[in-house]
Amino acid sequence: MLTGLMQPRPLTIAHLVERLEQLFAHKTVATAGTERVTYAEVADHARRLATVLDDLDVPVGARVATFASNNRRHLELYLAVPATKRVLHTLNIRLSAEHLEYIVDHAEDDVVFVERALLPRIWPSAERLSRVRHWIVLPDDSDAAVPADPRVLDYDELVAGAAPYRGCLEDAFAAEEENLAAGLCYTSGTTGPPKGVLYSHRSTMLHCLGTLAAGLVGIAESDVVMPIVPMFHANAWGLPYGAMLAGAALVLPGPSAEPEHLLSLMARERVTLAAAVPTVWTSLLPRLDDHDLSGLRMLLGGGAAVPASLSEAYRARVGLPLTHSWGMTEVSPVGAIGGTRSRHAGAAEEEQVAVRAAQGQPMPLVRLRLSDVEDGHEPPRDGRSIGELQVAGPWVASGYFRVEATDAFTEDGWLRTGDLATIDGEGYVRLADRMKDLIKSGGEWISSVELEAAIASHPDVAEVAVVARPDPRWGERPIAYVVLREGSATSADDLARHVSPLVARWWLPDEFVFMPVLPKTGTGKLSKSALRARTA
Structure with a gap:
């Protein structure tokens, strides 16, 4: 066996900090139409947060939770926490108190960063979450009461008072440390207690590169990316990390999902790529004609099947269909992207509509297969034979955090998705249903x-x-x-x-x-x- 003579440099999120500073310092992050900062400022705040986490004695490997909407401070935590070998644990802000308490306790979160407007949702649970040593409030324009408690600290005051970490954060990682945990996201818990999916630096960076692949999502430096999908949900489908790696500008909508707010942001910021679940795209449809969305090049839908009628309604109104993305929290989360290929350019309209209605083709490095639910054999890839969809790849989970779930994986290590699907001869996946549905x-x-x-x-x-x-x-x-x-x-x-x-x-x-x-x-x-x- 002959080993290649290449540098064993680790794949880590820390790489993004220096890249933003050196290549894209002038590019911007806009939040909710009320704030605009540069990537240079984001990187500086991330470096100061590195010092803050050290000063608070947050151990390496500790879980650092966030309870926040899509905003600039949340993005800074996306960088600083994993870049300092802690684990970013994004909490779903819509969960019940019971589920929140279970998840924070199960993850053994050491610190919780919480948006001020959201404090009333989580602070009543504070006394039952004894492992949390610090509650750090992210300022916003709300007037929610901030408890007079020594555990409660102010984000902006901590960042302003901290000296920025000097040197290359990436150099602190040894080659084998690319497999350190970087992020933690819990599943919805619809079929039992929520289960934690623990992302590594390597898996996150490879998924990030996947979002830059041309012909699929293809994030580029010239893009203006607006993740409407929440940052608490599977890293907002990886779009913030992908945008920062590419140097694309980011537009973060803040806490509001009101159609007028979202459409105004998309028009004013000349957004080129936006992503949301189908229910959001449905809510925007009646007001599309009131806004200039001519800057758009791609609209991503995911989290559930995008009805062909909804996708085609967008194509008729704004000139772009909704493009499917298929995935799961366990797949970081994107495993497949829809859309036509070059060979479909001259195809009949009916065929093009059918191709656009598919969930799509696998991302680079992702493998998909079907398994017959009765006898386990692999059905033919003929676009008709149905089986359970199974997935494998470098950004696919191999297990759950502190939970045994052997039935979720095959003997050879593939993830069982619970989706019933077909795969055709060109690799396009079409979901038939969830097994339970x-x-x-x-x-x-x-x-x-x-x-x-x-x-x-x-x-x-x-x-x-x-x-x-x-x-x-x-x-x-x-x-x-x-x-x-x-x-x-x-x-x-x-x-x-x-x-x-x-x-x-x-x-x-x-x-x-x-x-x-x-x-x-x-x-x-x-x-x-x-x-x-x-x-x-």
């Missing part, structure tokens, strides 16, 4: 994803979710929960007539239930578990 009626399977897509194609449907209801004769029958667009008088009969030509007759929902809003999870996805509980 399939509806078995009269011994035959109904795909909730396909049925939802058919219902969503009605122009008056804003949102839809299909779940199973127990049935004494058929075992299960589909029930559709629907949100109509404002002012619509569409009836259940209208929807049934619309869907009838699109699916098998026995797939038609037994009932259409109209709701003003559908329940959401903490990451903004539709909560089918809440609907199933309502339906049972």
Whole structure:
């Protein structure tokens, strides 16, 4: 065996600090339309935070939690915490107190950085979180009360009073230390207690490079990137790290997800790439025509299947479809990206729409395969044969933090996703359903994803979710929960007539239930578990 003669330099997030200073110091980070700082300032604050963490005696390897929205100070923590060999633990700000307390305690967080406006959400739990030594408040324009407690410190005061760490943070890492933990993110816990996914420096940097791959996301220095997806959720799909590596400007929307706020930011900052879950893109659709979005080159949707009707509505209105991204917290989180290839340029419109409706093709270094749910064999890649989607790669989890979950992985180490999918001859993945969301009626399977897509194609449907209801004769029958667009008088009969030509007759929902809003999870996805509980 002949070993290559290359330098064993580690892949670490610390590399980003010096890169920002030396190459992109003048580029900017805008927060909520009210603040703009340069990457030079972000890097300086990250260096000062390195000193702050040392002064607070935060041990190497300690979990440092953040409870914050998408803002500049949160971005500084994205750099400083892992660059000093601590572990960035982003907390979901929409979780219940019970889940928050479980996660902070399970992670054994040493410090919590919390946005002032969010203090009332987490401070009542402080006495039950005895392992947390410091609560550091990130200032904002709110007037939330700050407790007079010696454990509570002010972020800006600490940063201003600290000398910046001098020298190259990257040089503090030995080659083997690229596998040190860098980030921790917990799953939603919809099928049991939340489970922690522990990212390494190596996995994060490789995923970061993946977001720069041309022909997929392809973040470039000329981009203006706006992650609407929360920074507490799987590193905002890796977009902040990717933007900083490429030198792209960042636009962080702050705590507001109001459509007017988001669209105004996108127009004013000339955003080129934005990413959000489908429910957010649905909420923006009615106001698209009021804003100049001509700067856009890509709109990413993920976290749930993007209905083809929604994607094509964006293509008609702003000239760009919503591009699928598929992934999971365990996949850092992006595993596949949608979109057409060069060979589709001359294809018929119907074929192009079908390709755009796929979840996409795997990112570089990511491997995908199917496994038959009955006998475990690998189905053919013919675009028709369905199996459980399994994934492997250098930014895919190999286990969970302090939890045994051997059933989540195959004997040869692939992650079992729980998604049912097809893969075609060109490698495009199309989700059929989540295994737990399939509806078995009269011994035959109904795909909730396909049925939802058919219902969503009605122009008056804003949102839809299909779940199973127990049935004494058929075992299960589909029930559709629907949100109509404002002012619509569409009836259940209208929807049934619309869907009838699109699916098998026995797939038609037994009932259409109209709701003003559908329940959401903490990451903004539709909560089918809440609907199933309502339906049972």
